[in-house]
Amino acid sequence: MQPPAAGSPLVRFGHCGKAIYCFSVPRSCPLCGLGVGSPKLEDAPTSISSPFADGHRQRCAFLLRPTEGTFLRDYNGSSDLHVGITSTNGIVYNYNEKGVCRDGTGWEQSVSVPLVQPDLYGLLDRWNGYLEEFSATDDWLADRYSEDQHNCYSYALKFINWMLTLEGRQPLKRNEFIEQFVVPKTRKASKFITLYQAIEDHHFYITDHPGRQATPP
Ligand SMILES: [Zn+2]
Numbered sequence: 001m002q003p004p005a006a007g008s009p010l011v012r013f014g015h016c017g018k019a020i021y022c023f024s025v026p027r028s029c030p031l032c033g034l035g036v037g038s039p040k041l042e043d044a045p046t047s048i049s050s051p052f053a054d055g056h057r058q059r060c061a062f063l064l065r066p067t068e069g070t071f072l073r074d075y076n077g078s079s080d081l082h083v084g085i086t087s088t089n090g091i092v093y094n095y096n097e098k099g100v101c102r103d104g105t106g107w108e109q110s111v112s113v114p115l116v117q118p119d120l121y122g123l124l125d126r127w128n129g130y131l132e133e134f135s136a137t138d139d140w141l142a143d144r145y146s147e148d149q150h151n152c153y154s155y156a157l158k159f160i161n162w163m164l165t166l167e168g169r170q171p172l173k174r175n176e177f178i179e180q181f182v183v184p185k186t187r188k189a190s191k192f193i194t195l196y197q198a199i200e201d202h203h204f205y206i207t208d209h210p211g212r213q214a215t216p217p
Pocket of ligand 1: 015016029030031032033034
């Protein structure tokens with residue numbers, strides 16, 4: 001079976017005094033070969049959901065993905081990231097050297113941060129119009145693009161700040177935005193990717209400390 005684009009969930013269980021991570025709980029422990037059932041609560045299997053989501057199914061969200069390739073296959077913790085904002089119907093608005101792009105595909109494995117409370121109907125109704133109006137300004141012409149100074153982050157941040165202002169809230173500074181919206185998400189993603197890749201290679205990833213979640217997420 002093909003795993004979902006956003007990645008399969010992982011399972012963690014305890015045996016032999018270790019924490020064992022895998023895609024699904026095996027019949028027997030890979031260390032001792034005995035059955036994995038255990039009366040100890042801390043050994044019970046727990047599911048670790050993927051931090052990735054299909055960006056085309058997230059409405060009014062901020063999305064992150066690697067500029068090249070995908071998180072699970074290609075991300076190494078410091079790869080360049082590209083960011084975008086979703087409409088209410090699966091289109092991802094993002095800014096690059098070609099200007100504003102409206103992507104219907106390509107963001108199937110993204111980190112997603114919701115931007116609007118689901119009960120803000122007024123804002124939801126106008127969201128797509130705001131995105132279009134914002135994207136049509138001269139700020140986001142292709143020739144204004146600068147990889148360091150005026151890039152996909154500038155675009156997303158300026159739009160988010162416009163929405164915050166409309167809600168009567170304080171706009172974010174660039175460093176606040178990165179600390180709040182980007183760093184915790186990529187840190188969590190990196191830990192998941194490490195586990196995921198190890199399990200793909202070796203079927204299991206085994207650590208000490210079965211009683212506490214020393215390893216992510
Ligand atoms: Zn065992």
